[in-house]
Amino acid sequence: MSDASIMPAHPPVTDWVNDFDHTDPRWTENPYPIWDQMRAVTPVAHTNRFQGCYMPTTYEAVRQISHDTEHFSSRRVIVRDERPEVARNAAPPITSDPPEHKPAKQLLLPPFTPDAVKKLEPRVRAICSELIDGFLADGKCDAAQAYTKYIPVRTMAYLLGIPESDSDLFVKWIHQILELSIKNESMLVQAVQEMTAYFTPYVEARRNSPGDDLISYLLKARDKNGQPLEDSHVMGTVRLALIAGIDTTWSAIGASMWHLARTPSDRKRLLAEPELMPTAVEEFLRAYAPVTMAREVMKETTVQGCPMKPGNTVLLSFPSANRDPKAFPDADKVLIDRKQNPHSAFGLGVHRCVGSNLARMEITVALEEWLKRIPEFRLDPADKVTWSQGTVRGPRRMQILFG
């Protein structure tokens, strides 16, 4: 079954400021001019679609909402047509609000510090190298399907201690949860059921014989009363690791490579000045931030002069914030040596992405290993790059020619 046949059509948008729709094909193709148009009119736009939804367009509006956990709940982190019943322990801590949020977040932080993720780097380098071995001789590849996808999915499998060979299964669930479920709730239910069925035996096995993987770490964790986490919390966090750790980094690596494939000057400069890599990675994260989160308005409030009413959700667009020219000079230009870059790609406030250090390491290693083996490359002019739809944006088909 094709995606189109299971996704009800939305009417095309004619007014982006008052009737926006993040599933419109034009938004998927190139959202930046749309956001510029919205931002020029209002710091907070509204649409009646999705049962009512706001979108902050400026850096300040995104920052204010991100920091305001009193008026805005994280219990819904994806803006969908339907509002499924809120599940307890859906995917803590991303779906948690204070006061439950902090303990759930704290327990997940130690395995994701810069020093902790450094230990995973050799495996990530090996994964990249193995993937390149698989297509180097062909002189071309679909980098989105053969390279950028498998780096985070295999890294996350390695971190969880499950077989890297099950990667395609994880990709399928994530596609159902992050893209198809926006317009078809049953996809969400089906994917969550399958994930639970898949992971249950692994969780049981680790309970009896722990290893040094993330599942074992969660089973060993104790709350402030010395109690182990509830089973639903462990499962929710495993779900979160897959959902939040794969599509996102896949998209960030892909968008960075898309930029380098079509911008030979930046590619050559990175080859000549590899010390620029950290600054370049931050700039790719700013300019092509893949992740848009969601909130639900719980109490009436005002943001940047705009009233926001309960019953509506919020499309919390970190990517639009990062393109706000009031916050970033030359916001629409990609400057790989940009010095001042306090971007919001990993969110702002208490929900800062727990995996940000892992993502940065994966993006850096993916680009370094690719540039080492394939220093010259470009987009195939005979093919068309396609982008994912919904709340995580990145290339999903990207034919690249080497040399």
Add this chain to the structure above:
Amino acid sequence: MAGRLKIHVDPGKCQGHARCKALASELFELDEFGNAHEAGDGSVPAGLEDKAWLAEANCPEFAIEVTEE
């Protein structure tokens, strides 16, 4: 001539983005959760002033304060 610089991380604002540690590893330390605090008493050794300003300018939470003594 400018005085010596001192840095301070506001622990109430820091969310562990770790940008400061990446840009100025000599000036910041991370705790077990990855949240940052200034190394030592926050005094910036001579020659590292630019790194202190860079860390301040890149903190997404505006949690770093640089002052001249």
